[in-house]
Amino acid sequence: MQSQDEPPLDLLIIGAGISGIGMAAHLVRRLPGKRFAILERRERLGxxxxxxRYPGVRSDSDMYTLGFEFAPWTGDRAVARGEEILSYLHxxxxxxxxxxxxxxxxTVRRADWDSTSRLWTVRADTPDGPQDYRARFVFAGSGYYDYDTPHDPAIPGIAQFRGEMLHPQFWPQDFDPSGKRIAVVGSxxxxxxxxPALAEAGARVTMVQRTPSWYYAEPGRDRLALLLRRFLxxxxxxxxxxxxNNLLQYWLFRQSRRNPQDVSQYLLNRVKKEMGPKFADRDFAPPYGPWEQRLCFVPDGDLFTALREGHARIVTGTIDSVTDGGLHMDDGEFVEADVIVTATGLKLATLGKMTVSLDGTPVDFSQHWYYRNCMFSNVPNFAALFGYLNAAWTARVDTVATWLCRLLAQMDTWDADTVTPHLPADHGLTxxxxxxxxxxxxxxxGRGLIPKSAADGPWRLSHDWLGDRRALREAPIDDGNLRFGRTPRREPLAPAAQLP
Incomplete structure (x- = not known):
C-alpha cells in the first residue's frame, strides 16, 4: 500500500494481461525513469x-502479429497454445x-480525480481490505469483457437438462470428455x-449453431518464417x-468491405475444398458479409478434419427446447447430449467495471468521445485500451503505448502535470x-457502454492499423486538441498558451 508520504506514481496500470504488460514494457524501454505499478485482480499475470483454460485454447491470430513488436516470437508454431502465450507474456x-x-x-473498484492535487486516487480491494494508490496518470488495460459473468442466453427448458453444463470461461480442469456426447452451443x-480439441480427446461432438461463421484455414506453422529465421x-x-501478416490481414479486411461478394466466394471455395462432399451452404455460408464479424481462424484445418472424419458434426438452426437428454431443434431434429457447453460469447464490460469520477462527479464514458484511440474528451490524465476488431489486440497495444510514451515525454519537456483532450460543447463532430x-x-x-467516435480525425476510434501506425508515431503531440496544465509552483518550459 502507498504511504501518504510516498510520492505518487507517474503511471498506474490496471491489468497485467497483454495490454498492461505491453504498456509497462514500452514505458520501461522509452521512459526508464518513470515510477509505475500494475494492479492485477488475479493471482497470476496473463x-x-x-x-x-478450456481444451485447445489458443490464439485466434498468429503469434507474429499477436506478439509485441519489440519481443520476437521464437516458437515453431505460428498459432500458439494458451500456455505458450502465458509463457511469452511472462x-x-x-x-x-x-x-x-x-x-x-x-481488484480496482474506482478511480477518483482531484483537480486540486492533480492526482488520481485509485481504490482497490485486496485480501487485507481496501487500499488506495495515488498516481499522476492512469492506464486501464483491464480488457473489454466481464471476467465474472459470461453471456448466458436464455435457452428454453435448460433447467431440465440432467447432464453437465459447462462454460468455456469457467472450465473445470478435471473434466474428462472421452466417450461423452457433447453439444457445443455456438459458432x-x-x-x-x-x-476439434474435444473430438481429439475422444468425445462425440455436435456443434449447434444458429448461424455459421466465416472460416479461414492456414497451416499452424509458417514455413517462410522458419526459413527466414535460418538465414536472418x-x-x-x-x-x-x-x-x-499484418498487411495481408489489412488487405483482406479492406477487400471484404469493398468487394464482399468476391471475398465471400473465395472463403467459401476454401471451405468447400476442405470439406469435399460434406460441404453444405446451410452450415458454412453465413447470412452476413466477411469481416462483419471476426473471421474464425482454423489452424491446420483441424475443425474440418474432425467434421470430415465423422468425429464431430454441425447442426444449424434454432434450439426449440432442452430436455433431460439433449436439445430439440426447431426443425424437429434431436441432439443427444451428456454435456452441453455454452460457447455463447462474452459480456462486454468497460474498464474492468470500475467507476471513474472527476472531482466527485461520476464519468459516463458513453457520453465522451475517443481521442487518439485511448483517451477521452475532457477527462485528464487517463487512457484505456480497446483493441482492434480487425487485427491482433497487440497491434493496438503497440501503437497506443508508443503514442502515450511520446505524450508523457512531452509533458516532461513542458513541465506539465495534466493533459486533457479538450472538446467544447459546440464541437460540431459527426x-x-x-x-x-x-x-x-x-x-x-454492449454497444451502449462504448464511448463515442467521430467519423474521422483524432476523435475517431480507428480500426485502421496501418494509418494509426503512421499517425501515432509521427503526428505532432500538440495538435491543438490537448490542454496541458501545471501546478502554480512550477516554472513552465512551454509558452503560456500551451500551459494554461
Whole structure:
C-alpha cells in the first residue's frame, strides 16, 4: 500500500494481461525513469490467457502479429497454445523488469480525480481490505469483457437438462470428455477451437449453431518464417513476417468491405475444398458479409478434419427446447447430449467495471468521445485500451503505448502535470459507429457502454492499423486538441498558451 508520504506514481496500470504488460514494457524501454505499478485482480499475470483454460485454447491470430513488436516470437508454431502465450507474456515482463511492479489480488473498484492535487486516487480491494494508490496518470488495460459473468442466453427448458453444463470461461480442469456426447452451443472462435480439441480427446461432438461463421484455414506453422529465421537475425525475420501478416490481414479486411461478394466466394471455395462432399451452404455460408464479424481462424484445418472424419458434426438452426437428454431443434431434429457447453460469447464490460469520477462527479464514458484511440474528451490524465476488431489486440497495444510514451515525454519537456483532450460543447463532430460496422453479438449487446467516435480525425476510434501506425508515431503531440496544465509552483518550459 502507498504511504501518504510516498510520492505518487507517474503511471498506474490496471491489468497485467497483454495490454498492461505491453504498456509497462514500452514505458520501461522509452521512459526508464518513470515510477509505475500494475494492479492485477488475479493471482497470476496473463489476463485472458490465464482465465481461459478450456481444451485447445489458443490464439485466434498468429503469434507474429499477436506478439509485441519489440519481443520476437521464437516458437515453431505460428498459432500458439494458451500456455505458450502465458509463457511469452511472462518472459516479456521478466526481460523488461516488469514482474516486480505487479501487485496481485488487487481488484480496482474506482478511480477518483482531484483537480486540486492533480492526482488520481485509485481504490482497490485486496485480501487485507481496501487500499488506495495515488498516481499522476492512469492506464486501464483491464480488457473489454466481464471476467465474472459470461453471456448466458436464455435457452428454453435448460433447467431440465440432467447432464453437465459447462462454460468455456469457467472450465473445470478435471473434466474428462472421452466417450461423452457433447453439444457445443455456438459458432465463434471458442466453439471452433473446442470442437476439434474435444473430438481429439475422444468425445462425440455436435456443434449447434444458429448461424455459421466465416472460416479461414492456414497451416499452424509458417514455413517462410522458419526459413527466414535460418538465414536472418531473429529480430529481422520476426519484423518482416509480422509486417507481412499484418498487411495481408489489412488487405483482406479492406477487400471484404469493398468487394464482399468476391471475398465471400473465395472463403467459401476454401471451405468447400476442405470439406469435399460434406460441404453444405446451410452450415458454412453465413447470412452476413466477411469481416462483419471476426473471421474464425482454423489452424491446420483441424475443425474440418474432425467434421470430415465423422468425429464431430454441425447442426444449424434454432434450439426449440432442452430436455433431460439433449436439445430439440426447431426443425424437429434431436441432439443427444451428456454435456452441453455454452460457447455463447462474452459480456462486454468497460474498464474492468470500475467507476471513474472527476472531482466527485461520476464519468459516463458513453457520453465522451475517443481521442487518439485511448483517451477521452475532457477527462485528464487517463487512457484505456480497446483493441482492434480487425487485427491482433497487440497491434493496438503497440501503437497506443508508443503514442502515450511520446505524450508523457512531452509533458516532461513542458513541465506539465495534466493533459486533457479538450472538446467544447459546440464541437460540431459527426458521430460514427465506433464498431466500424461489426455486428458480433457481444458488441451489439454492449454497444451502449462504448464511448463515442467521430467519423474521422483524432476523435475517431480507428480500426485502421496501418494509418494509426503512421499517425501515432509521427503526428505532432500538440495538435491543438490537448490542454496541458501545471501546478502554480512550477516554472513552465512551454509558452503560456500551451500551459494554461
Amino acid at each position: 489476463g485472458t490467457w490465464d482465465l481461459f 518472459d516479456v515482463a521478466r526481460d523488461h523488469g516488469v514482474l516486480d511492479a505487479i501487485r496481485y489480488r488487487r 465463434g472462435a471458442t466453439a471452433v477451437t473446442l470442437v 537475425p531473429s529480430r529481422w525475420a520476426y519484423a518482416l513476417i509480422r509486417l507481412r 458521430e460514427a459507429d465506433p464498431l466500424d460496422g461489426f455486428s458480433s453479438g457481444y458488441l451489439n449487446r
